[in-house]
Amino acid sequence: MLVDVKTLTGNWDAGYALHKHVLSTTYLGDDEHGHPRFDTVRSEPGEALYKLKYRSDWTQVGPLADQLRQSLLPRFREVGLIVPMPPTVHRVRQPVAEIATQLGRLAELPVFTDLLSKTACVGAPQLKNLTGKDEKAAALAGCFAVKDAIGGNGPWNALLLDDLFDTGASMEAACTALRAYPKIGRIYAATITKT
Template identity: 50%
Template sequence: MNVNLKEIAGNWNKGVVLDKHSKSSVVTGQNEYGHNVYDTIRTDVGEALFQLKYRSDWNQVQPLAQCLYDNAYPIFDKVGFIVPMAASNVRARQPVTEVAQALAQLAGVPCFTTMLLKAAGGVSLKNLNTKEEKVAAIADSFSCEEIIENEGRWNVLVIDDLYHTGASMEAACAALRSYNKINNIYVAALTWR
């Protein structure tokens, strides 16, 4: 998979995104429900993520995890464990969680899927445009479950699918920062909008 790494800054120690989600998207008409139909050209990572999230192609999990392992993981120093970004939508299988677990297996580190929690019933951030609107909508919606039982402080790598303004990631990292077992916070997203 080709990537175009981009560094992202926020309330974390280091962060990267693998590639832009789409190269281009053109309206080609409307469907029977009056919704626009698009001809979208995606990056390699964007297409794999689209197939995983919207076509339930679970065969994309391993290639996406491998891409993170090859291109993003080496940038971070001494990752102690991996945490998937808390999901916005309830699904039987969570794409980001599956990718985070596969990455953890490749890296030989634990993946804590229940550490980062998001309160149910929040506003969908897809319908908000500015970072300020998004920050206001998700204020205090993330929490951190204190599940580490051994002594010490650990570097965590948070995995997300799509990075836009950084509002969700900053809220999630603020919750993680409150946990005294966490040292450095690293973030890696698959695509940016």
């Protein structure tokens, strides 16, 4: 899988994505119903992520996890555990949790799928209706909760894993919640792709 590692800027200690999500988009005109059509060329990690999330191609989990292990994990010092970002959309199988679990197997690291949760933010608008990072950050303030799921005293360095990095508002809100948990030391951010 061809990668072009990108830096992720935020309130974590270090962060990276495997590649850009989309390499190019060409407008092809409107279809018979007046809807615009596009030819979208994705990076290899972007195409694998697209197939996983929108075509339920679960064979993409292994290659994506292995690429994270090879290309990103060595960039972080002494990762002690993996924390997948909580899902926004309910699915029977969650792509980020599946990738995190497989990465944990490959790297022999514990994965805490229930450590971080997204709580109901009463009155907050849906993120898809917001465009700027500041608007999204305001809507996400206090929307993540941490469950005391780690045994021992810690602190352990955590790899916070997500699929697609856009503004970073969600990961920053999650990172803020994790920083308040005394069993977490450094926090590293990793995503498959970046917009």
